[in-house]
Amino acid sequence: MSSLRYGWTTGACATAATKAAHTALLTGEFPDPVEITLPRGQRPAFALAVEELADGAATAGIVKDAGDDPDVTHGALVRATVRHGAPGTGVVFRAGPGVGTVTRPGLPLEVGEPAINPVPRRMMREVLGDADAIVEISVDGGAELARRTWNPRLGILGGLSILGTTGVVVPYSCSAWIDSIRRGVDVARAAGREHVAGATGSTSERVVAELHGLPEDALLDMGDFAGAVLKYLRRHPVPRLTVAGGIGKIAKLAAGHLDLHSKRSQVDFALLAGLLQDAGGDAGLAARVREANTALDALRICAEAGLPLGDLVAARARDVALDVLRGAPVEVDVVVIDRAGTIVGRA
Structure with a gap:
């Protein structure tokens, strides 16, 4: 059983801060700690790091754990x-410093809205009851932190998003990354893009963007989650997908792995040797590939023998991708690169 400690989403922290600030606005006293109920029924309590009460406004702050x-x-x-809001206006959300604003269609929020996602909004409305209130959420240093997220690419500018569907952060969960992939597809579709690319890293992304002249909103932060890209495009198709990555990652996809992380899949050198023999490589060369240390090593061995291992891997990876797409109207091509960013295989 894992001993890793769970945490709380920005949405949960914002909800608890909202409850504490609203209570202080009504009573003059901040509840500390402040308890909220999460969507799945958990009842965490949060200590307040900031308490500020001024004429007509109350601010509470919580350090995210x-x-x-x-x-x-x-x-x-x-x-x-x-x-306090004007009578009959309900709850109005505003983006304070460090919280972004939506500037592109395709997200679950209208353009111009603060980047406070639907579930955190619902949680905040619940703690406010039937109050008419203006709620401004801010995150200290959020604009700087947002540069290390997908927000700029998704058209969320000026800061972070207030996120969370359960209120709980599961350690080393893939859910946030996969959600960003899905939002990236949504944004590309809303922008009318007919060609998107999923790359395993920054070098392959740069190569494929230059190769096809793709704009930023057509580039999906696929990372190791090839399956997430393919399964979401199966339900929400875009006419063309390019999958790009290093020989090792694409070799894993060629073997049928949809999670390309080193802890969850390995290069199948027997498969590479088999591809080589099917293409006319002799048994001795296949044996050397089977014993190779890395996929790059196998690539070098084949290049010296004049055999296009990169193309063979790309073709097999494309077949796997088309199988996952299950007939969805998506054309697929695959680009394989080496560490220097040189294209060493295409299909």
Whole structure:
């Protein structure tokens, strides 16, 4: 059983801060700690790091604890400032310093709205009850932190998003990355893009963007999650997909792995040897590939023999991708690069 400690999302922190600020606005006293109920029924309590009460406004701040997850927002100070709203206006959300604003269609929020996602909004409305209130959420240093997230590419400018569907951060969860892939597809579709690319890293992304002249909003931060890209495009197709990556990652996809992380899949050198023999390579060369240390080593061995291992791997990876797409109207091509960013295989 894992001993890793769970944490709390920015949405949970913003909700608790909102509840504390609203209570202080009504009573003059901040509840500390402040308890909220999460969507799955957990009832965490949060200590307040900031308490500010002024004429017509109250601000509470909570330091986000992401548990043992390497979350970019771990330790960030999430603030909520609550003011009375005009009668009948309900809850109005505003982006304070460090919280982004939506500038492109395709996200679950309208263009011009603060980047406070639907579930955190619902949680905040629940703690406010039937109050008419203006809620401004801010994150200290959020604009700088946002540069280390997918927000700029998704068209969320000026800061972070207030996120979370359960309120809980699961250590080393893949869910946030996969959610960003899905939002990237949504943004590309809303922009009318007919060609998107999923790359395993920054070098392959640069190569494929230059190769096809793709704009930033057509580039999906695939990383190791090839399966997430393919499965989402199966349900939400774009006419063309390019998959790009290093020979090792694409060799894993060629073997049928949809999670390309080194801890969850390995290069199948027997498969590479088999591809080589099917293409006319002799048994001696296949044996050397089977005993290679790395996929790059196998590539070098084949290049010296004049055989296009990169093309063979790309073709097999493309077949796997098309199998996952299950007939969805998506054309697929695959680009394989070496460490220097040179294209060494295409299909």
